[in-house]
Amino acid sequence: MTTPGTDEVPRPDPRRAFRGPASACLVLQAIAVPLVLPVMNYVEGGITAPKLILVVVLAVGMIVGCIVILRPWGLPFAVGLQVLMLLGWVLSPSLGVMGLIFCLVWGLMLWMRREVIRRQEAWFAPQ
DSSP states (O other): OOOTTOOOOOOOOHHHHHHHHHHHHHHHHHHHGGGHHHHHHHHSSOOOHHHHHHHHHHHHHHHHHHHHTTSTTHHHHHHHHHHHHHHGGGTOHHHHHHHHHHHHHHHHHHHHHHHHHHHHHHHHSOO
16 A cells, blocks of 8 residues: 555564564463463462562563563563573472473564565565
8 A cells, every 4th residue: 555646665673563473472472471370389289479589570470471462562471571581480380481481482472573574575675
């Protein structure tokens, strides 16, 4: 679709296109992270206060991340949550394993985002 008086095609914003998959992944994580509590209880010998606080902070942070993902600092915030979840391995190996899985998912999503941006640059580059 062109604007009247110009032949230039409006350029899509890959950041806005990334919002849906990123929000969906954060929602999935916000659901999955509290599900690690029964595993902590039975496999790791109980839930301690630091483990519970970390799980609650991660779950709430991921819900907040869904809201702020389109802000300029939203993507670093979401990636920081993934790093925090991976560092949760110190307190809980089961949380760390979940963090490793979601870090791989986020790595793949960020790679795809970069590829979309790179291909858009090539497509819209002046010939």
